[in-house]
Amino acid sequence: MYIQKLEDNTILLTAPVMIPGKPDCDFSRGEPPLTVEQVKNFKESYKPYQFVDSEHELTRTGKYRGLERESHILTEDTEVEVFDGSVETYPKGTWMMTSHITDPEAIRAAEKGDYTGYSVSIRSRSTAEKFRELIQQMEYEKAEALKSQSLSGLIKDVPDPVVLSVSLVRKPCQTGSKICKLRNGDTMTDSESNVKSKVLNALGMSDAADVEALKSQVDSLDDKLEGIKAENAEALKSMKEEIISEFKDALAEFADKSKEEEEEGGEDPQSEEESTEQESAEDQADDEEEKKKEEADKGSKQGANHNGANKSQETEILDTYEFLGRYPDGTPKRL
Numbered sequence: 001m002y003i004q005k006l007e008d009n010t011i012l013l014t015a016p017v018m019i020p021g022k023p024d025c026d027f028s029r030g031e032p033p034l035t036v037e038q039v040k041n042f043k044e045s046y047k048p049y050q051f052v053d054s055e056h057e058l059t060r061t062g063k064y065r066g067l068e069r070e071s072h073i074l075t076e077d078t079e080v081e082v083f084d085g086s087v088e089t090y091p092k093g094t095w096m097m098t099s100h101i102t103d104p105e106a107i108r109a110a111e112k113g114d115y116t117g118y119s120v121s122i123r124s125r126s127t128a129e130k131f132r133e134l135i136q137q138m139e140y141e142k143a144e145a146l147k148s149q150s151l152s153g154l155i156k157d158v159p160d161p162v163v164l165s166v167s168l169v170r171k172p173c174q175t176g177s178k179i180c181k182l183r184n185g186d187t188m189t190d191s192e193s194n195v196k197s198k199v200l201n202a203l204g205m206s207d208a209a210d211v212e213a214l215k216s217q218v219d220s221l222d223d224k225l226e227g228i229k230a231e232n233a234e235a236l237k238s239m240k241e242e243i244i245s246e247f248k249d250a251l252a253e254f255a256d257k258s259k260e261e262e263e264e265g266g267e268d269p270q271s272e273e274e275s276t277e278q279e280s281a282e283d284q285a286d287d288e289e290e291k292k293k294e295e296a297d298k299g300s301k302q303g304a305n306h307n308g309a310n311k312s313q314e315t316e317i318l319d320t321y322e323f324l325g326r327y328p329d330g331t332p333k334r335l
Helices: 036-045 104-112 125-137 140-149 190-202 208-265 269-306 313-324
Strands: 003-005 011-018 051-054 066-073 078-082 087-090 095-101 117-124 161-169
Touching: 011 036, 011 104, 011 117, 011 161, 036 066, 036 095, 036 161, 051 095, 051 104, 095 104, 095 161, 104 161, 117 125, 125 161
Parallel strands: 051 161
Antiparallel strands: 003 011, 011 095, 051 066, 066 095, 078 087, 117 161
16 A cells, blocks of 8 residues: 555655665756765754645745655665555665645545655755745745745755755656555554544644644753753852852851950960969868868867866766765775
């Protein structure tokens, strides 16, 4: 199946857009074959536009028939079956694209076999931007402003060239560019396309352009986030340096203040030592004086006892016997 019809009656068409190393219809006029790197760059340049028109009419009328659905660069030489039943081998680096055709007229033309492949419309980047602005702002009948911009020469002569549109054509400039189906399930099936379409509808997106716009917004957001991270990193670094500086200043101020207090009110180590020794000597003298006083008090008490001021019990008993005229054994003293 070379024309993949979807449930909404729109169609998908797959074909090579650019083939590296293969001469095109302008080769005899001096256009060299494209390199793999050039093909890759042209594929990237097409992202902002993604218009799919018929027979290069976009640059004449501003009308397009569909948009890019998906595309990729072949990573190896690949054999594919094309619309006429033959097999073509496309080399590594070929730009393959599936377009989503939504215009009823173009769909009928494709079903009749009027289109056999793709052909690109290349303009300078500045001109392509003007085209995009005009197409977005005007209706088709107001396309007269595009006529002055519709002429194109060889790709090699276009300054800063980009792919503005990929056209469905009867005779592609690169004869090997033919509508085809890819082997090994490389092309989306109807079922896969329908699922993708439903997902897009659920997200409020109608085509690949909306998806690309969303992707662009996400990329822009990523860039902004990276910018915020970088700004915060600089701010944190500055804050850290400021805190460290303030901490060092505080330490220096504290050290200076401590030094001033020591010089104004502090005593040198020698004075403190002498003061301590003097206090110790005074304390020792006080202790000795107190000791002498206690010994003197003690001696006077012993003297009092010795003089009979505080007699013992035994002495008192002997005095009692003496008073009664008896000996301690109770016998009377004889006169």
